[in-house]
Amino acid sequence: MSGMRKAAIFVLSLGEDLAAEVFKNLKTEEIEALTREISTLGVVQPQDAENVLEEYYTMSMAKSYMAEGGVEYAKAILVKSLGPEEARRIIDRIMKMLQSTEGFYSLESVDPQQLSKFIQNEHPQTVALILAQLDPTKAAELLTALPEGMRANVTLRMASLKDISPDVVERVSAFIAKKLKAIGGSFGSGASGGARAVAELLNRMERSTSRGVLEKIEQENPQLAISIRDMMFVFDDLMLIDDAGIREILQRVDKKSLTLALKGTSPELQQQFFKNMSQRAVEILKEEIEVLGAVKVRDVEKAQQEIVAMVTKLEEEGVIAIGSGGGDEYVV
Structure with missing residues (x-):
């Protein structure tokens, strides 16, 4: 989701009065761009709005920490609450925002x-x-x-x-x-x-x-x-996730994306999912994979990339662990 779209969803979530206050602090060209984006939004899903507001809150808190004790202080707090990878991404984004020369546009x-x-x-x-x-x-x-x-x-x-x-x-x-x-x-x-x-x-x-x-x-x-x-983390690296992590993924993944992503993968990787599903669910998934027939490699890779992005986010949030197969190392 682009920064402009997030901004549009955020403004819509504020309500008319607060949105008007935000607009007072923007340049004319920024208001025009934001208004155009709002006009193309259509229906905003509650989950999308929640994600944008949560991101805004996290970024605001991070800026507050930086104001209190500098970058290292903010990073230390964010690492404890969000993990090292998410903390690094947030700090990087804030530094770019603070150093920006052109304001709202990006x-x-x-x-x-x-x-x-x-x-x-x-x-x-x-x-x-x-x-x-x-x-x-x-x-x-x-x-x-x-x-x-x-x-x-x-x-x-x-x-x-x-x-x-x-x-x-x-x-x-x-x-x-x-x-x-x-x-x-x-x-x-x-x-x-x-x-x-x-x-x-x-x-x-x-x-x-x-x-x-x-x-x-x-x-x-x-x-x-x-x-x-x-x-790098690729789809085949899902073999490194334990059964509890796979079950967590199965609860959240889009079933159509999973079916497409597993098409043409190794039997070992498919089994990684099958062994964490009920027998009936496995039968249905196998049948859906077979019914797909020939599919474009590009479509399979896109579905795999979507799942990899979701898995990476879950790992950053501490929901699942991606083990390297030996000791306490992790693949991120």
Whole structure:
């Protein structure tokens, strides 16, 4: 879900009076963009509204912690309450928001296909900075839209991003902001790269595309490829989840997505689910898988990615544990 859509749902959830107060603090172009998004929302599901409000509350509390004791203090509290991965993501997002130069707009509101046309002729380092600004899902869409020969170079540079001079990022921000003006986008000044950011990005791409990018990275930098691969979580890694975790997944997963995701997987992985279901439920699921017939690989991978995203979130929330099969290590 894009940042603009979340903002629209949040404003709707406030009611007319509070929404009016929010609008008083926005620029005219921000109000126009938000109003357009609200007009396209349709019926908002209660769960979506609850998720957006919960995210707002978490981000607000995190900002409060940072105001009290700085980044490390906020991080320590968030790690205790949400776990290390979710704490890191929240801190990264807040830092980007605090450093933003263009306010309400973000690159997430720009169509990846359009954005790719604007940046594909730019230096790969510039493109890496832009990818680092985006939500991993949106970054994956943008990377997929770029020419194939450019992807590995960009991801290599993104994985190498660490401490970047604010002046450099500011100059890139101003340059890209001008290029995006025609399509209503903007560019913030925070950048967060590294192997983990690339792993999150590749996790959200089609398997064939991410595999090709990773293979090219491996040719250039084998050690970096190993680091990225170690941080990735793929559908086959569900074998690492214990029976209690699988049962938790079965309670929450969309049955149609599960049927499609299990199509063509190994008998061992299918059995991981079957052994945690009733005999009747197993018979029904097997029949539904067989009835599917031939399906597009792309559709199977999309269903698997949806389940992987759900599992990753459950692991971050501490609901399930993803064990490595030995000791106390975890795959995240």
